[in-house]
Amino acid sequence: MRRDGSRARLVVGVLAAVSLVLVVLDSRAGTDPVTGAARTVGDAVFRPVSAGVTFAGAPFAGAYETLSAAQGSRERIDELERRNQRLQSRLQSRDYDEDRAERLDELLQLAGRGGYEIVPAQAVTRVTARGFSDTVTLDAGRDDGVRADMTVVDGDGLVGRVVQAGPSTATVMLITDHASAVGARLEDSQEVGVAEGASEETGDGTPLRFELMSADARMKEGQRVVTLGSHEDAPFVPGVPIGTISRVEDTPGRLSRTGKAEPAVDFGSLDVVGVIVAGPEDDPRDSLLPDPPQAAGGSDADGEGGR
Amino acid sequence: MKATVPALLVLAAVLVQTAVVNRLPLPWGLAPDLVLLVVVGIALWSSPVAGAVTGFAAGLAVDVLPPADHEIGRTALLLCLAGYAIASVRDSGVRSGPGPYVAAAGTALGVTAGFVLLGLVLGDPRAQLPDAVWTLLGGTAMTLVVSPAVLVPTGALMRRITGDAYSDLPVPVTSGRGWR
Numbered sequence: 001m002r003r004d005g006s007r008a009r010l011v012v013g014v015l016a017a018v019s020l021v022l023v024v025l026d027s028r029a030g031t032d033p034v035t036g037a038a039r040t041v042g043d044a045v046f047r048p049v050s051a052g053v054t055f056a057g058a059p060f061a062g063a064y065e066t067l068s069a070a071q072g073s074r075e076r077i078d079e080l081e082r083r084n085q086r087l088q089s090r091l092q093s094r095d096y097d098e099d100r101a102e103r104l105d106e107l108l109q110l111a112g113r114g115g116y117e118i119v120p121a122q123a124v125t126r127v128t129a130r131g132f133s134d135t136v137t138l139d140a141g142r143d144d145g146v147r148a149d150m151t152v153v154d155g156d157g158l159v160g161r162v163v164q165a166g167p168s169t170a171t172v173m174l175i176t177d178h179a180s181a182v183g184a185r186l187e188d189s190q191e192v193g194v195a196e197g198a199s200e201e202t203g204d205g206t207p208l209r210f211e212l213m214s215a216d217a218r219m220k221e222g223q224r225v226v227t228l229g230s231h232e233d234a235p236f237v238p239g240v241p242i243g244t245i246s247r248v249e250d251t252p253g254r255l256s257r258t259g260k261a262e263p264a265v266d267f268g269s270l271d272v273v274g275v276i277v278a279g280p281e282d283d284p285r286d287s288l289l290p291d292p293p294q295a296a297g298g299s300d301a302d303g304e305g306g307r
Numbered sequence: 308m309k310a311t312v313p314a315l316l317v318l319a320a321v322l323v324q325t326a327v328v329n330r331l332p333l334p335w336g337l338a339p340d341l342v343l344l345v346v347v348g349i350a351l352w353s354s355p356v357a358g359a360v361t362g363f364a365a366g367l368a369v370d371v372l373p374p375a376d377h378e379i380g381r382t383a384l385l386l387c388l389a390g391y392a393i394a395s396v397r398d399s400g401v402r403s404g405p406g407p408y409v410a411a412a413g414t415a416l417g418v419t420a421g422f423v424l425l426g427l428v429l430g431d432p433r434a435q436l437p438d439a440v441w442t443l444l445g446g447t448a449m450t451l452v453v454s455p456a457v458l459v460p461t462g463a464l465m466r467r468i469t470g471d472a473y474s475d476l477p478v479p480v481t482s483g484r485g486w487r
Contacts, residue, residue: 008355012391015363019387022370022380027429035379042371049326057327125329125374126336133376133433134336137329164375171374178433268332 043141043166050124050139050169116237118153118274119144121170126270134177134197134207136160136270141168144277149235151227151276157241157264158182158227159273170275175242176207176267183228184210184242191217195225195242195261208243208261215255221245225261237276309468313349313361316461320345321368329374337442339449341457342369343418346386347411348461350393351402352469362390377422378429385421389414407458408451415447 026035121140140146142165152159152172160180164171173180180197193212210225212218223245229238243261251258324341331338342365350358366383393401393410400406420443426434 005355008359008391008395011356012359012387015359015387016384019363019366019380019384022367023378023384023425023429026378026380038371038379039373039375042368043373045322046325046372049322050330053326053330125325126332133374135374135376137373164373166373166375169373171376173376178435178438179431 039164039166043169046137047139047168050137054122054124116276117278119146119277120272120274121146122272123172123270124169133179134174134267135163136172136174138162138170138172138273138275139168140275141166141170143167144275146170146275146277151233151235151237151240152273153240153276154265154270154273156266157243158236159265159267159270161235162275172273174267176263182236182242183230184225185228186212186219186245187224187226187241189217189219189223191219192228193217193225193256207267208263209258210243210245210261211258212256217257219245219248219257219259221248224264233276310357312464312468313353313357314364316345316349316464317342317361317365317368320457321365321372324369325372333449335445337445337449339453340415340418340446341453342366343386343389343415343450344411344454344457345461346390347393347407347414348458349465350390351407351410351462352465353390353394355391355394358390358392358394359387360390362386362388377426377431381422381425382418384425385418388421389418402462407462408454411454411458412447412451415450416443419443419446 022035025032119140121138121144123136124139125137138146138152146162146165148162148165150162150165152161158175160172160174160177162170163173174197175182175195176197178197182195183192184195185192191212191214193210196209196211198207198209210219225242225245227236227238227240227242230236241264243263245259246262247260249258249260320341324338328338328341346358346362346365349361353361363383363386366386367380369382369386370377370379393414396410401410423434423436423439423443
């Protein structure tokens, strides 16, 4: 019995040591051959299983959505009734709505306007058992031209960046992840700042923070935040919409201004996204930016209308 | 030969966790940890060596499969220690009544706390304390909600494999335990 106990301790010690070595190898910068090969194997196993689940689960997915929607349908109906009234009262401001629809249309053609080459992919996972990280797995990988540090967008704006690319899957860190920081600027005043993920899903529900670099710079609610762009477009291409400032935090004594931002992308219903695999022949510079508002009060009206 | 069933159980749990559970649109981004439950279920009926090996294998599989959001080896280390610790419990009460659920709750708390702690040591910016406490409690609650669905069948299977060796023994004989 004693011999058995010491053998068990030896085995646990060896396994723990192996785990720690793997952790150390994997946490170093760059791709390690051992852990890289392991991830490739995991990828090869995951892809067919995941594809099978997608195929088999399609009917259930619809049912699940119906069921989960049924729970909140009462509130949903109330909300829709309220919205209906609001919309009716706003019929007279139709020009404004048309303008808004036009701009949304333009946002949808984001990729085409910049001339980027995009690989479409589907987000297949969204939660993990540990729940700390906001990452999704895409069903496109190195074979499709996806590499680490590429920008991921969808029709509405910036989704995140690729942190790990396997042969047929890729892991994307969402901009709402705690570890994510995106160089950004305000669309109209061009002030530079950083959009950081706050990932507070159990908190007040605003997953993005925006902090201005300059102490003199100001921001106001309703201003849009776009990416600043990085050297050689890695990891972020310039001019992609990130979100809208929803609340300005005026903390006395702080050197720089911070605010909460509402992401442009609805991360709850993330489905088909695009990975920007190649830039255009010539730099698009600001061509991804939507046209400036027509009237001077345009962005104010936008802010009030959105809330 | 006795190792086949636990190996298949672990494989099934890992695949279901990564391919099915992780894609469900669950509230608050928290998912129940089926792999942890299966490791607990197997380790309860195994020798410490077998428990440790089971935990290590299951953890390594979870680490290697996408999404690659943490270092390979982090879960392997924790589940290995968890498997060893649970299999080392001599008290046979842990295998009957509410015992397995208490073990599962303790393991879920311990493993998640260990995960955060390793994150702090490794400088993971996501391992921040107020958020981590929420994840710790919420994740454990989620895992406990689904635990009967995993622990009951796993326990029944393992009891059958081990030939019900413990039903009449107050103190289990170590040499005759488990699938090793």
